[in-house]
Amino acid sequence: MDAVHLRNLTAAYGGQQVLGPISLDIRPGEHIALVGGSGAGKSTLLNLLYEQVRDRAALVPQEQGLVQSLPVFHNVYMGQLAAHSRWYNLLNLVWPRRRELQAIEPLLEKLGIREKLRTPVEALSGGQKQRTAIARALFQNAEILLADEPVSALDGPLAHVVMGLMTESYATSVVALHDIDLALRYCDRIIGIQNGQIALDDMTRRLTPSDILPLY
């Protein structure tokens, strides 16, 4: 993939500038963590990023973007809607295709929600919903993964499994995280946001938790 160059991104809310101007380069093969206190502007930056690279990105928004009354299977399949004709999509909606089931089942297996394949999302727990949203992004297989607090509802070991899967499946990713340890462990570049500005941008190997803590 090509590198992403973003220049002078700004965001305003109610007439007041809340983010930027921010300039940022994302190089292929980079796993970037966005860290910072709540309200610092991580989600705003991630959403702006998504608008810029929408055609080649998969997004896991904080609110997950799941269709509550559809089963897990269809929600995950939605990552690949663009790869099929509308008639195939229509058929798969009323009568799930074996080919898609076979592709999605192993993915759910890895995330530990295989038995939920046919369960409507509204009947899932918070952590299961979050994994469904991640499965959709993984199934989409885009160039870049953008994820906003993707493991906030998952407990320790599961959070590691999911972070591992995401890093493995996507060569390039930008993930907003509030857990500093996860950021240090799974990402090779850390960008700290404070008051809508970049307050820290460095390679992980040069950082320790004490460098990041002042951001909070």
Place this chain on the structure above:
Amino acid sequence: MFLSSTSVRITAAFVAIAILCLFAADLAITTINPWQDLAALFLGMVTPDFFSLEHIGTALLRTLAFAFTGVALGSISGFLLALVFRFRAVRMFCAFIRAIHELFWALIFLQFFGFHPLTGVLAIAIPYAGIFAKVYSEILDETDPTPERVLSRKVDVLSSFLYARIPDALPHLITYTSYRLECGLRSSAVLGFVGLPTLGYYLESSFSQGYYSEVGALLLLFYVLIATLRLWARPRLIPLYVIAAPFFLGDGLPIVWGNVVRFFTQDIVPSPLRDGEGLPGLWHWLSDLAVNQAMPGIWNTLVLTQIALVLTGLVTLMAFPLISRHFGGPTRRGLGHVVLVIARSTPEYVIAYILLQLWGPSMLPAIVALALHNGGIIGHLIGRRSNEITLRPDAPKGIERYGYELLPRLYSPFLAFLFYRWEIIMRETAILGILGIYTLGFFVDSAIQNIQFDKAMVLILVTAFLNIGVDAISRRVRARLRLKVSMTCEGH
């Protein structure tokens, strides 16, 4: 003061207007023995005579068939319109077709399709399409937009709509459509009063012959039909009903296509233009129509509406405690539910028709009919709302509980529902003119009786614009009071 001063001021203003209107209204009871007739009717209700089951069966079957076919057609067209509802022209078109009452549509179609089933089906389908379009588009707009946002931009529109929007909107669309089906049953029943083969037709013929026990049987079965709607109208059976319904509409009379052509090329063209009197003739014709029919019609419609609106409010405030868990035990509430079901299941047209036979022609039957029916509906909604309120254990009882605990908490939703129904009350007021009260419907009906379809069309247009105007005012009042109600069968 326990209420915000705005809602008190608005209430006071509306009450004052209604009192002024009382002076302008004709409220006489002209029949010699009104109470004796009323007693005879009640006697008929408690001694229902299921005279010929075949007769009643046909009446109910036709009522169901017209309701299902009309609502289904309206729902499909309304859904398609909802997809393009963002266009102003579509929104105006929908506002216009729903501003014209089912009975007016029926009167129009009767002139050229005659007593063909299409007349009844379209009379329901067209205004319902306008209502469905508006509510469906609101439901679709309120669906969570994030699933669509995470989709790749390369996803085609149909897939995106079917996967990301429809599934979560579907339960709401179905709930609203089934609410509307209940309204459709009432509309279908009322269409019988203009000669279509539904309940109203049989009701009118039994009534005019004084067979009150037959009237009682027809009404009771209609209540049972509506009260058990949820039992027999299961979601899985609906497609079956919709497919079967068109086959039970009856044959009616064949369409004479010559009539259709004549209606559009001659009948509805203003007569001065038809007779070549040119613009001065047209101007004279229009001003005559405005002064002698439209103006008195509008005046009476407004007067009646304002009185009925305030009386509806009064009935509501008296009726909601009947089903509120803060008053009385389960037995009393059960009885209260029966009373309110009867009040809201009987179309105002039917109540007005009955009262008019008993009391003679004046505004009184119409006012009472509108207040009973609409008060029953809002009373039901407010009563349910009151059941969501939890009172502290030592809250006062009786009238103090009503005045200090419940009324202050329920007054805003009460006003919201009442103003929501303002336009509906006006629509109905206009239509009740067909029964002989001098509202707009009276002038429309007499123009049609005199075979002056050109005049009838102008008067129907006037009625539609009056409804659109009141709807706009009501929306502004609700916005000023910051009132919002959830959608129901009744408010659209």
